[in-house]
Amino acid sequence: MVWGMDSSIDEAVTPEATDAAGAGTGPAAGGGPEGAAGERGALAPVSLSPSRASDFMQCPLLYRFRVIDRLPEKPSEAATRGTLVHAVLERLFDAPAGERTAPRAKALIPGQWDRLRESRPELTELFADDPEGERLAGWLAEAERLVERWFTLEDPTRLEPAERELFVETELDSGLRLRGIIDRVDVAPTGEVRIVDYKTGKAPRPEYAEGALFQMKFYALVVWRLKGVVPRRLQLVYLGSGDMLTYDPVPADLERVERRLHALWEAIRQATESGDWRPRPTKLCGWCDHRAHCPEFGGTPPPYPLPVRAPGSRAG
Numbered sequence: 001m002v003w004g005m006d007s008s009i010d011e012a013v014t015p016e017a018t019d020a021a022g023a024g025t026g027p028a029a030g031g032g033p034e035g036a037a038g039e040r041g042a043l044a045p046v047s048l049s050p051s052r053a054s055d056f057m058q059c060p061l062l063y064r065f066r067v068i069d070r071l072p073e074k075p076s077e078a079a080t081r082g083t084l085v086h087a088v089l090e091r092l093f094d095a096p097a098g099e100r101t102a103p104r105a106k107a108l109i110p111g112q113w114d115r116l117r118e119s120r121p122e123l124t125e126l127f128a129d130d131p132e133g134e135r136l137a138g139w140l141a142e143a144e145r146l147v148e149r150w151f152t153l154e155d156p157t158r159l160e161p162a163e164r165e166l167f168v169e170t171e172l173d174s175g176l177r178l179r180g181i182i183d184r185v186d187v188a189p190t191g192e193v194r195i196v197d198y199k200t201g202k203a204p205r206p207e208y209a210e211g212a213l214f215q216m217k218f219y220a221l222v223v224w225r226l227k228g229v230v231p232r233r234l235q236l237v238y239l240g241s242g243d244m245l246t247y248d249p250v251p252a253d254l255e256r257v258e259r260r261l262h263a264l265w266e267a268i269r270q271a272t273e274s275g276d277w278r279p280r281p282t283k284l285c286g287w288c289d290h291r292a293h294c295p296e297f298g299g300t301p302p303p304y305p306l307p308v309r310a311p312g313s314r315a316g
């Protein structure tokens with residue numbers, strides 16, 4: 001099978017380790033503005049992105065803090081580097097195929113970093129305590145390594161993406177809207193679709209691969225519902241470890257994801273109405289910005305900003 005001009009699709013998959021920092025779970029990670037609880041009295045969540053669905057599955061209270069309370073979070077070096085590397089890989093495809101080289105990609109980093117800081121001035125605080133620029137230099141060098149590693153996994157001179165950073169949104173028959181941003185969509189001359197996502201963290205261990213694929217199956221479901229075509233291949237490119245994780249979905253996979261999302265949507269609706277958002281502590285709490293508000297860490301959540309319905313009472 002040929003995707004654009006790429007023929008390296010069947011490279012071995014050797015997932016080795018997981019990396020929570022690279023999991024892209026921050027509020028700004030790939031989901032866009034989430035439909036929160038809507039207007040007062042209309043408490044059903046409006047939409048779901050893979051990031052927010054993952055938040056709820058990880059910890060319902062984390063979902064509440066991000067979607068309903070909209071508590072601010074500090075930018076992290078790892079997430080910001082991920083955003084920078086994504087921007088570089090996206091922009092590289094502006095160049096003619098033969099000029100998409102590693103040196104050219106690395107040369108894009110300073111300009112894309114400037115653009116990122118201009119669009120998100122809060123990022124300047126990341127290196128505010130680094131007057132000599134040593135940490136910044138190390139951070140940029142790591143971004144270069146990640147970009148360089150991509151060339152060991154894919155050959156952009158042989159790829160012609162159909163879409164880059166594609167915002168997708170669809171509404172299911174139930175009224176649940178699904179949305180997200182797909183890093184890259186390749187379409188083969190046969191019309192077969194490949195969905196590609198870059199991760200700047202490391203590949204998960206095999207036992208966690210299913211969780212990593214959830215986001216990709218989510219996107220595949222959206223594309224299926226929008227275009228009537230089940231993507232032929234889902235491909236996660238792990239720049240942190242130099243691995244690829246691929247999966248060829250079938251309709252039954254995506255129907256399962258759809259059922260799971262409806263169950264999730266119902267659980268979110270119930271929590272929204274009851275105000276009962278349980279903390280679910282895991283080792284990922286170490287990455288959570290909201291420990292000061294979390295009862296598991298001795299904190300108190302802010303006052304719940306929505307009306308609460310007594311259990312068993314019906315929506316008006």
Ligand code: SF4
Nearest residue numbers: 059279280285288294
């Ligand atoms: S600290 Fe852990 S348990 Fe508390 S809100 Fe964050 S993820 Fe949930």
